[in-house]
Amino acid sequence: MSKPEKKKKRILLKIGSNTLTKESDQISRGKLEDIGRQIAALQDDYEFVIVSSGAKVVAKQFVNLESTYSEDINVKQALTSIGQPHLIRIFQESFRELGLLASQCLLSYSDFEKDVSKENIVNTINILVDNGYIPIINENDTVATDEIQFGDNDKLAALTAALLKVDLLIIATNTNGIYTKESFAEGSPETIEEVDNFSDLKKEVMDDTKSSHGTGGMSSKVIALEIANKANIETWIVNGLEDNFILNTINDNTPYTKIE
Ligand SMILES: Nc1ncnc2c1ncn2[C@@H]1O[C@H](COP(=O)(O)OP(=O)(O)O)[C@@H](O)[C@H]1O
Ligand SMILES: N[C@@H](CCC(=O)OP(=O)(O)O)C(=O)O
Numbered sequence: 001m002s003k004p005e006k007k008k009k010r011i012l013l014k015i016g017s018n019t020l021t022k023e024s025d026q027i028s029r030g031k032l033e034d035i036g037r038q039i040a041a042l043q044d045d046y047e048f049v050i051v052s053s054g055a056k057v058v059a060k061q062f063v064n065l066e067s068t069y070s071e072d073i074n075v076k077q078a079l080t081s082i083g084q085p086h087l088i089r090i091f092q093e094s095f096r097e098l099g100l101l102a103s104q105c106l107l108s109y110s111d112f113e114k115d116v117s118k119e120n121i122v123n124t125i126n127i128l129v130d131n132g133y134i135p136i137i138n139e140n141d142t143v144a145t146d147e148i149q150f151g152d153n154d155k156l157a158a159l160t161a162a163l164l165k166v167d168l169l170i171i172a173t174n175t176n177g178i179y180t181k182e183s184f185a186e187g188s189p190e191t192i193e194e195v196d197n198f199s200d201l202k203k204e205v206m207d208d209t210k211s212s213h214g215t216g217g218m219s220s221k222v223i224a225l226e227i228a229n230k231a232n233i234e235t236w237i238v239n240g241l242e243d244n245f246i247l248n249t250i251n252d253n254t255p256y257t258k259i260e
Contacts, residue, residue, distance in 0.1 A: 008047045009167040010129070011246075014157035014224075018174045019240030020054040027058050027087070031240075032094035038246040039134065040098045047129050049164065051137045051157040052087065059083030080141035091136050103128050105137045108144035112159045125164060158224035162231035169228050170249070171221055172240025177257030178218060180204055191255040198226055225259050235259045 015035070022028040039048050059079040084106075091102045105125065111117040128135045139156055154171060161169040176191045181204045183190035195201050205218040221237055228235045237257040238249045248254040 006045075008045060010047050010049065010164065011168045011170060012049045012051065012157060012161040012164065012166045013246070014051045014153060014169070014171045015053065015240060016153065016173055017053045017057045019172045020052065021057055022241060023174060025057070026061055027054060027090055029090065029094055032091060033098070034243050035246070036095045036098040036100055038244060040100060041247065042250075049125060049129065049135050049137065049160070049166065051153050051160060052091070053138065053153045055080035055083035055087050055138055055141065057083070058086045058090070062086065077141050080138075084138060084141075087138070088136060095134065101133045102136050103133045105135045106140035107137055107156065107160065108140045109156070109159070110144065112163065118163055121160075121163060154220040154224035155227065158227035158231075158233075158235075161228055161233050161235075165231075166233060169224075169233050169235040170246065171224065171235065171237045172245060173218075173221065173237060174239065174241050175218075175237075176239045176255040177237040178204060178221070192257050193255065195225070195257060195259045198222070198229070201225075229259055 013035070020027055020031055022031050035050075039046075042048075056076060056079045059082040061083075063079070063082055084104075088102065088104045095102045105121075105128075107121065111121060125135050137156070137160060139153060157169065157171065175189070178192050178195075178201065179189040180192060192201070192204060202219075202222055205222055225235050225237075235258075236249060238245050239254065239256070242248065242254065245254070249256050
């Protein structure tokens, strides 16, 4: 009799533009390879769904639409339309080298309010994952402006994690998780490793501080944490700039913020 197949743990990994570019103006193929290598190394025990930003940053490698109207939301939408196919192409090229398959899913917040859409999202993603594809999700910026206007893909990642009932949500950013406000301000950041009270956590976030490509800052991550926590999903905020950040976090070799 053949052994029953072990059920894999499902991880939703959110990658922001800063992680993807390693804080430069160009998408980093090295970072995509780093992520792909880790997914390949973990694939016997874990399956992955990715929420990736970066469409706007990638577009800027190819065009300069925004010179006159850089703050215009419609220009940002046009840029993401130009960049998104390049983003997915670069994912597919980098992952293919490692024997991984990637597909694209574009979602918007309103999709999470309709039962039929929710069911379709879950069914499509399950079929993709069951057939060895890694769905790469981004916001459908042509129809929705929430993300590019107000924050980053953190909330989209949390809503998707809750809908898919994933085992773990990993938000990759450019810090070792959330730091205490005082230590961050003093330039000797100390990570808050375990969180049990969201009101206390909000007090640690510096609203006016964000990274070069970042839009939502740490506040949008705290909102995402709350959404995931209500859905009983464990969430980690980790430093995606580090090589091997997923493996290092799983093996507890690096500081990060964990909310169980
Ligand atoms: N308490 C805090 N701990 C860590 N980072 C913080 C904190 N408060 C504000 N930040 C800022 O939040 C940034 C991360 O958010 P963001 O720039 O939107 O990144 P991403 O593109 O990864 O979503 C950090 O680089 C930092 O400047
Ligand atoms: N969806 C858009 C914008 C999302 C965004 O700014 O997110 P992030 O890079 O996580 O701060 C994009 O892919 O460029």
